[in-house]
Amino acid sequence: MRVVVDSIIGCGHCFFCQSEQYALCDNTNPKPELTDKLYGYPTAGIYGYSHAFGGFAGSHATYVRVPFADTNAFEVPEGLPDERVVFASDALPTGYMGADLCNIQRGDVVAVWGCGGVGQMAILSAYLLGAERVIAIDRFPERLAMARDRAGAEILDYEQVDVREALREMTGGRGPDACIDCVGMEAHGTGIDYAYDRVKQAVRLETDRPTVLRQAILACRKGGTVSIMGVYGGFVDKFPMGAAMNKGLTLKMGPQHGQRYIPRLLEHIRKGELDPSYLITHRARLADGQEAYDTFKEKRDGCMRVVFTPEA
Amino acid sequence: MQSKTPRLDDIHGIPARARKMKPLNVGPNERVVSAAIGGGLVAWALWRRGALGLLAGAFGGALTHRGLRGHCPAYEALGLSSRKAPKPTPMPLGAAEELTRIERTVTVARPANEVYAFLRDPAHVPHFAPHVERVEDLGEGRIRVWTALSGERSSWEAHIDLDHEARALVLGHAEGPPERLAILLGDAPGGRGTEIRLVLELSKTRGLLFRALTAVAGADPDxxxxxxxxxxxxxLEAGEIVTTEGQPSGRFIPLTRAAA
Structure with a gap:
């Protein structure tokens, strides 16, 4: 039997798991002291992530120990190749949750910042959940091309256009009904606020760069939803609270509660309504891990996702 | 709804750690001036050095702290305040809190009788209580607790002061200064399980230094x-204790492999 294991660990029994908020699980972080202090309460354990989230070993290995397997592992339907289901562990449920939090209605236009793995999945998911149009924003030509050709989005290169003005025109002056931030704290930008964040980070007065978040809040139509799936870790500056409050925006965010979504995502894949396998641009053996990570990190050779095959 | 937890007269809702024992008594303008003069003195002390520098540094540091914190011990002693706001009602420590009191609460998604039954079985205690090796039931409401801390084994005898089905369990001991360990159970609202409150009353005669040392050794009571x-x-909820102990790591090469 083949299974997909969610990247965030739930115990399945606490208040949060019982209400399908698995990433907020009370019981799966064996090192809760840091997040208890920094965030007020500790959150769930995550594989191959910061020690603040438990320090569980990653899954790029021949064997992986899975706590609470009855909650976290999902059987893969017969006949589906590994390539089509591997991203159901993290990128796909993250992108899907980003779109799900937007409460998409008929005729809605959704803007997605970031065309990496999560962004691509958010685009596909927004269409699955009934979006009329999806507009994707990035600066890497190969990622924008992928968003256009494989996910069916309209694309904007933020180095070529003023994103807010472009979105305003493309949406008949209304603005996008929902904005999904699939970038997070390591955002890049071209404006003065980006320079400001870099300076404040350099002198350790700020940890995260909310370039995309600011833009999404300002671009979003009045009464719209901003869904934050990109990762933030600490503190941000110059958060446009006035715009968010006075425009009556709904801000929704959080780490992915994959266990809530994986069964229906596997069903979409089985029916052929969803195929995330196009994210795979490179393949490698575990022995070539370092080189593969370098390629991924530096986005060399149009790299989107590297898939390791442990047996090879 | 009134909680059915038996109220111990001196055990109340807001633990000492959550109370502001040093309320604001310096006005906002004075805080800025105090912090600025203090900072200047510290800078001058660093430049001047020597005995005078040390003195100025200490005084400057105290002024800075007073400005940043907004609380002046001298004002407090004299009953003064340069704030215009009304004086806060003090929340003094109760008599029992003169002992070292530690209160921690957690909510468990299980009914109170189940929690109580689990706690009441001595065999279960070593699985959750750190450093506890064994709990022996001596009968007649007495138990012996065996602890081990970094190889040091010791034991102490406790008597059960209060045992209230699904509500409370209070332990005390006969030897030395009075100390207590109380576990109080209350229903969480909306069927969300049981609120477990642990109250530790530790003797202050053990002293600050003792506590600091034991904290370093990993026996900090909180x-x-x-x-x-x-x-x-x-x-109680998940049926096991989650751990990453023994997992492989690329960071620390095991000695056996390094030696091979």
Whole structure:
């Protein structure tokens, strides 16, 4: 039997798991002291992530120990190749949750910042959940091309256009009904606020760069939803609270509660309504891990996702 | 709804750690001036050095702290305040809190009778209480607790002061200064399980230094309480204690492999 294991660990029994908020699980972080202090309460354990989230070993290995397997592992339907289901562990449920939090209605236009793995999945998911149009924003030509050709989005290169003005025109002056931030704290930008964040980070007065978040809040139509799936870790500056409050925006965010979504995502894949396998641009053996990570990190050779095959 | 937890007269809702024992008594303008003069003195002290520098540095540091914190011990002693706001009602420590009192609460998604039954079985205690090796039931409401901390084994005898089905369990001991360990159970609202409150009353005669030393050794009572409650919750809810112990790491090469 083949299974997909969610990247965030739930115990399945606490208040949060019982209400399908698995990433907020009370019981799966064996090192809760840091997040208890920094965030007020500790959150769930995550594989191959910061020690603040438990320090569980990653899954790029021949064997992986899975706590609470009855909650976290999902059987893969017969006949589906590994390539089509591997991203159901993290990128796909993250992108899907980003779109799900937007409460998409008929005729809605959704803007997605970031065309990496999560962004691509958010685009596909927004269409699955009934979006009329999806507009994707990035600066890497190969990622924008992928968003256009494989996910069916309209694309904007933020180095070529003023994103807010472009979105305003493309949406008949209304603005996008929902904005999904699939970038997070390591955002890049071209404006003065980006320079400001870099300076404040350099002198350790700020940890995260909310370039995309600011833009999404300002671009979003009045009464719209901003869904934050990109990762933030600490503190941000110059958060446009006035715009968010006075425009009556709904801000929704959080780490992915994959266990809530994986069964229906596997069903979409089985029916052929969803195929995330196009994210795979490179393949490698575990022995070539370092080189593969370098390629991924530096986005060399149009790299989107590297898939390791442990047996090879 | 009135809680059915038996109220111990001196055990109340807001633990000492949550109370502001040093309320604001310096006005906002004075705080800025105090911090600025203090900072200047510290800078001058660093430049001047010597005995005078040390003195100025200490005084400057105190002024800076007073400005940043907004509380002046001298004002407090004299009953003064340069704030215009009304004086806060003090929340003085109760008599029992003159002992070292530690209170920690956790909510477990299990009914109170189940929690109580689990706690009441001595065999379960070593699984969640850090450093506890064994609990022996001596009968007639007495138990012996065996602890081990970094190889040091010791034991103490406790008597059960109060045992209230599904509500409370209070332990005390006969030897030395009076100390107590109380576990109080209350229903969480909306069927969300049981609120477990752990209250430790430790003797102050053990002294500050003793506590500091034991904290370094990993026996800080507050950390002990938190870890114990967290493990208890994991056992009751998830049925196991989650750990990453023994997993491989690329960072630390095991000695056996390095030697090979």
């Amino acid at each position: 950390a002990w309480a938190r870890a114990g409650l967290r493990r208890l919750k994991m056992l």
